[in-house]
Amino acid sequence: MQLNRPFATVTPTLDGDVLAVLATSDVTFTITQVQRILTTASGEGIRKVLTRLTAQGVVLHDQVGRTNTYQLNTEHLAAEPIIALSRITATFLNRLERHLEGWGDALKYAAVFGSAATGRMTLDSDIDLLLVRASDPEDRNDNADPDTWDQRVTELGRLVTAWTGNDGRVVEYTQDEIRAAASAGEPLLNDVAREGLTVAGTRAWLNTQLRPIGKTQRNRNA
Incomplete structure (x- = not known):
């Protein structure tokens, strides 16, 4: 495994890397902010992941003006294992x-x-x-x-x-x-x-x- 990429143990996709970012903090993130952390990922790829995770309910989406923000839904049934994996x-x-x-x-x-x-x-x-x-x-x-x-x-x-x-x-x-x-x-x-x-x-x-x-x-x- 890669301790620096804990979600790669269960999924090789960008979804895991995005979840790792969201699970590090209670604050909201924009697509640009996530991309600054995941430097090799495209903004469009991150947007698609966040849209998919929002549909699953594990990510909360909000819009402030023209800016879309995203945050891990800590009340979701899957939140606890996601956070545990991020702290591996x-x-x-x-x-x-x-x-x-x-x-x-x-x-x-x-x-x-x-x-x-x-x-x-x-x-x-x-x-x-x-x-x-x-x-x-x-x-x-x-x-x-x-x-x-x-x-x-x-x-x-x-x-x-x-x-x-x-x-x-x-x-x-x-x-x-x-x-x-x-x-x-x-x-x-x-x-x-x-x-x-x-x-x-x-x-x-x-x-x-x-x-x-x-x-x-x-x-x-x-």
């Missing part, structure tokens, strides 16, 4: 957060990065996940031995695929390793710091670990 990225991130809560102190940080985080997914895109594991043995409980950790990572990849249909690609670091990689200016960590979506730990903690990236860049610019 948030649902995915929430599921990840809840699942990773059970990993305990052994997991210091986790984030989704790459196309799933930036809204540029295609059907063939992997879902990239960064996991940072504690280096200090005191932060590891009995359930976080190497075998248990590996089993959890394998299960995480399976769940991501089950939830989305996309391959889950997990990149692992220990806390010591991520500091060393940051000192070396690892580009992947720059991407995570700039665009990653945190699902375990805090961004402040990650920034503390990645401070050497900034120092390296300043030294190069000096």
Whole structure:
């Protein structure tokens, strides 16, 4: 699936993209406003979709002067699943957060990065996940031995695929390793710091670990 095009999981047509726009807000939209968001769709195509959805009752149509406006009918029986589908990225991130809560102190940080985080997914895109594991043995409980950790990572990849249909690609670091990689200016960590979506730990903690990236860049610019 494409997290950035949630309705494509049930319909490949423009109808889904238009519904995704209408479901993002309680305000009304004109055809021009919808087209500004759906940059590859024609105004005529959007008009036909809105006319069809209005006939189904799921979209409310009004006319202010010569301007036609459209709004999702939130009282429609289909509104609840439409809104739920439009929020599929948030649902995915929430599921990840809840699942990773059970990993305990052994997991210091986790984030989704790459196309799933930036809204540029295609059907063939992997879902990239960064996991940072504690280096200090005191932060590891009995359930976080190497075998248990590996089993959890394998299960995480399976769940991501089950939830989305996309391959889950997990990149692992220990806390010591991520500091060393940051000192070396690892580009992947720059991407995570700039665009990653945190699902375990805090961004402040990650920034503390990645401070050497900034120092390296300043030294190069000096």
